[in-house]
Amino acid sequence: MIIRIMGEGQYRAPETLCDELNQIDNRIVDLVMEGKVEEFRKELAKLISEIKEKGEAIEAEEILESDIIVPPRDLSFEEAKAIFKGCGIIED
Template sequence: MIIRIMGEGQFEVPGSLFDELNIIDNRIVDLVGKENEADYRTELSRLINVIKSNGKQLDDASIVESNIIVPPEDLSLQEAKEIFTGSGLLED
């Protein structure tokens, strides 16, 4: 699975990581809906860190279609309301 973190590049992560990422993604959707900015920021940071620590960063010269695009860590809560809706970034 190829995941792009906006502003940081693409990472190849094992498909076995999908469930863990989906749990974090669902928490983010819930926190954004509750307008809980502090915990939203913590979970977005966790999502990005899990991708980076378990994935292999691809060379910037590689052109590969991303399966998922994750917003940058500094995404505002207001901007997150437009992205983290419904089932979030990852769909079951």
């Protein structure tokens, strides 16, 4: 699976990471719906960290189609409301 973190590049993530990322994504959706800004920020940072730690960075010269696009760490809460809804950014 190829994941792009906006402004930070692409990562090749093992399929085993998908369930963990999906759980974080679902928590983010819930936090956004509940209006919990600080908790949302922590979970988004955790999502990005997990991808970076457990994924393999793809060289900038190699351009691949992304399966998932993760918004940047500095995403505003208002922008998050438009992105993290329904099933979030990771489809079950």
